Amino acid sequence: MKISRKTDYALRALFTLVEHYHRGPVSVRELARRNDVPKRFLEQIMLEMKVKGWVASVMGKQGGYVLAKSPESITVGQVVRHFDGVMSPIACVSVHHYQPCSQEPICRFRRLFLDVRNHASRLLESATLASIYQGKPVRPEEVFALELTGGAGI
Amino acid sequence: MKISRKTDYALRALFTLVEHYHRGPVSVRELARRNDVPKRFLEQIMLEMKVKGWVASVMGKQGGYVLAKSPESITVGQVVRHFDGVMSPIACVSVHHYQPCSQEPICRFRRLFLDVRNHASRLLESATLASIYQGKPVRPEEVFALELTGGAGI
DNA sequence: GTAATATACGACTAAACGAATCGTACATAA
DNA sequence: TTATGTACGATTCGTTTAGTCGTATATTAC
Incomplete structure (x- = not known):
């Protein structure tokens, strides 16, 4: 009856992105630090969520992730x-x-x-x-x- | 969010025992056959349920398991x-x-x-x-x- | 008594899964 | 051009699941 850590970590990151909605990208480094999640593991997770269309990435320096849909439309x-x-x-x-x-x-x-x-x-x-x-x-x-x-x- | 097969098999066996409540023991062989469960695996499970006090065993030929408590008192x-x-x-x-x-x-x-x-x-x-x-x-x-x-x- | 049919109990195993970790390639802003 | 990012595939490692197996012991029918 348990959810996996992946789900847990994904939700943590998503809520941080909600907090930063329309205020620029947040790097995985920062997402990992703030939510107490292994950074390399979170990279994978963010990638999966990008494929899903929930988040979008901004590449290069100062890059990171942003929410790709409104917080009302992701359950x-x-x-x-x-x-x-x-x-x-x-x-x-x-x-x-x-x-x-x-x-x-x-x-x-x-x-x-x-x-x-x-x-x-x-x-x-x-x-x-x-x-x-x-x-x-x-x-x-x-x-x-x-x-x-x-x-x-x- | 899934229950294990052990739980599934345990419940199957318990309901067969409810069906036979007060009508003598049912052998693991029979419980396994009727519920489509591997017999040796079910042996383990029944033993655990005996320790828990939900079922009781009757040893020897013509033996098997019976419910040790009323069906109302096991959730x-x-x-x-x-x-x-x-x-x-x-x-x-x-x-x-x-x-x-x-x-x-x-x-x-x-x-x-x-x-x-x-x-x-x-x-x-x-x-x-x-x-x-x-x-x-x-x-x-x-x-x-x-x-x-x-x-x-x- | 003994053969047949039960439970009792511990040990073992193969495969799948969860939870990462690692290497390296590519992108971009300062 | 370098520091800081994401992209992506491969690999590792410990745990859990779902069993199997061997053998000892108990009971009853014959």
């Missing part, structure tokens, strides 16, 4: 799906990576994972860089709130 | 958490596997993944073997419903 879901591929907890409920399973006709728990996927999908696809950028940071207590209200946490 | 969340460990999409929003991250004070997207975790957690923890056993299988169209309603699927 977190798109980023997660690109770097992590499957977002479904199980392949038999995936739209883009569907794989048939011999147990489908009798499977008891498929619906549950379908619900989990639908919820996650809706949340991530409706979150744009712009909408998330506006939000407030999470307070430490919030992470443990579920446990306090009777849930088992996770 | 899918417990099974997922045991075999997959982390259910949080990112470790900084995990209760049981929390790991601090240098970006927490400024992180923009942490809340989003916290929401995803909370939703998944609530769904999985409130699903018991009994409640899921009662449900109907998923119709094929349902898997693609999100796409049709404008979501990107996943």
Whole structure:
């Protein structure tokens, strides 16, 4: 159920670019420093995002990366799906990576994972860089709130 | 965001045991055959579930496994958490596997993944073997419903 | 008693994946 | 012309996943 570090790093860099939107390019060196990401690794990631059309590069000295689309038009879901591929907890409920399973006709728990996927999908696809950028940071207590209200946490 | 095959296989076996609840032990051979799972692999899994107290074994000829608790008292969340460990999409929003991250004070997207975790957690923890056993299988169209309603699927 | 059928338990392995790292070529502004 | 950038492919390395295998032990039917 985890997202990869690539997704994490990509999102960190994207939000820095949102911060600098329309204020010139930011170098990978700077993106890496500010977000605590290995520089050479981030190079790869930025390149992938360029191919995706989310960012554009400015070459040469004083160069770097800029956001190529408005923060309203890039969703977190798109980023997660690109770097992590499957977002479904199980392949038999995936739209883009569907794989048939011999147990489908009798499977008891498929619906549950379908619900989990639908919820996650809706949340991530409706979150744009712009909408998330506006939000407030999470307070430490919030992470443990579920446990306090009777849930088992996770 | 995927669950492991171990979790998948464990759940398949558990639901077969629900079906045979109070009707004698089912051998690993039979559990493997009916659920299309490698037999030697399932042996390991059943052993783990025995340690967890979810199933009990009956040794010798005519032996096998039985459910050790009522289907109402075992949740899918417990099974997922045991075999997959982390259910949080990112470790900084995990209760049981929390790991601090240098970006927490400024992180923009942490809340989003916290929401995803909370939703998944609530769904999985409130699903018991009994409640899921009662449900109907998923119709094929349902898997693609999100796409049709404008979501990107996943 | 013994053969057949079970679970119990530890060790081992092959392939895939994640998370980088490295070398080097090319671009451009100061 | 040099310092500072991106571009791109190849390689490495540790971990995890998804098993397999050997062997010991327990129980029952005959």
